[in-house]
Structure formats: structure tokens, C-alpha cells
Amino acid sequence: MSRTRIKICGLTRPEDVRAAVNAGADAVGFVFYPPSPRNLSVKRAAELAAQLPPFVSAVGLFVNPVPTFINEVLSAVPLQLLQFHGEETNAECDRYRMPWIKAARMRPGVDLLEFALSYPGASGILLDAFVDGYGGGGKTFDWSLIPAGLDRPIILSGGLAPENVQEAVRCVRPWAVDVSSGVEAAKGIKDADKIAAFVAGVRDADG
Ligand SMILES: O=C(O)c1ccccc1N[C@@H]1O[C@H](COP(=O)(O)O)[C@@H](O)[C@H]1O
DSSP: OOOOOOEEEEEOHHHHHHHHHHHTTTTTEEEETEEEEEEEEHHHHHHHHHOTTOOEEEEEESSSSOOOHHHHHHSSSOOOOEESSSOOHHHHHGGGSSSEEEEEEEEOOOOOHHHHHHHHHHHHSEEEOOOSSSSSOOOOOOOSSTTTOOOSEEEEEESOTTTTTHHHHHHHHOOHHHHHEGEEEEEEEEOHHHHHHHHHHHHHHOO
């Protein structure tokens, strides 16, 4: 069994990028969604991305973006992956010649297998709790809603934290986990100790 990949999302400060890298994160997420308290300017994201060492990926998070905005971001920020959280269609996500993942907003009644079929271009499906707004709400969902037989890697998110990530990884065995609120001291401000504890929890569960 391969180790669970870890993404720390919603970084806004150089010291938070350092904390994620030093803790052993595989990826960091930059939010390009103005209503979010974690939203970044393109310039700020470029500065943070420049801090990343080789083999730590930069992921850009978008919610119903206009194509010109993504192209503007891509011309300035070296992103390896796009993460879509809105009502984007498969064709809209597919137009950037970049790998991308699509968030499914999990609640009872969601047909995840059908959802995945409608996003054939997604290289993974990110599972987040259904919240008001589009994500980053720090809310868990019922992991028993995840069906067996999904044909894509699962990125588990939604309310993960140092306190529950071990149980989450043992229960779901996702390809990767993604966290934002659960490793914060305040909205948009990460806590280095929480990031380290989160990564340690994942590694414990990996065994
Ligand atoms: O982080 C945000 O502000 C955000 C805004 C809009 C859509 C998604 C957002 N974050 C992502 O939401 C999930 C769950 O986050 P949390 O750990 O429950 O806070 C995660 O994938 C974030 O990347």
C-alpha cells in the first residue's frame, strides 16, 4: 500500500508554506476565490510558489472561474494541478491542458459514481462536505457515503484535523487527504504545530 499523499490548502504566508514543506506535505493549495478568507492575489501566490522545493506541488483552487483569470494565474504561478469547487463542467475544467481534480460536495443522496462519470477528465475526485458556500468550511461528512468501486483516486477532505485524520485514513484509505481549517490558528493563518500533528497522524495511520 502506498503512503497517503497530503495537501495543505489555503496558505497565505511564507512561514505557512515553510511549515507545510518542513512537515512533509506533498502539495500545498493556493485559493483563487475572492470571497474566501484565504484568497490570494496572483502576485502573492507567485511569491509563495517560488518558495517550494522540487517535488512539492502547487495546486490552484478555483470556483467557477472565467478562463481568462485561470490563464492569467497560469502565466504567473507555476501550478501543477487545478482544483475546481464550483459548477464547472468537464469541458470547462479540461480546457487548460493541465491535470485537474473536481470537488464533490458530499451529503446523503449524492451519487458519487454518477458524479465521477460526468467528469471523465478529472485525474481525481475530491470529497468535501456540503456546506453553505463552496468549501473550506471545516465540516466533516459521513464517510460511509463513499461507495466502493470509484474508478479515480479519492482525495478526502472536509473537516479533517489532527484529531480525526488517523481515523479518516484508516476508515477510507484515500489516495490523499486535503486540509485547510483543521490546521489553522485563525482563518487563513496556519498553525505549524497543527500541520506537523496532522502529517504525523496520517503517517501513523499509514503504518
Ligand atoms: O479554503 C477555502 O476557503 C475554500 C473556498 C472555496 C472552496 C473550497 C475551499 N477549500 C477547500 O475545501 C475543502 C475542505 O476544507 P476544510 O479542511 O474543511 O476547511 C478543502 O479541499 C479545501 O481545499
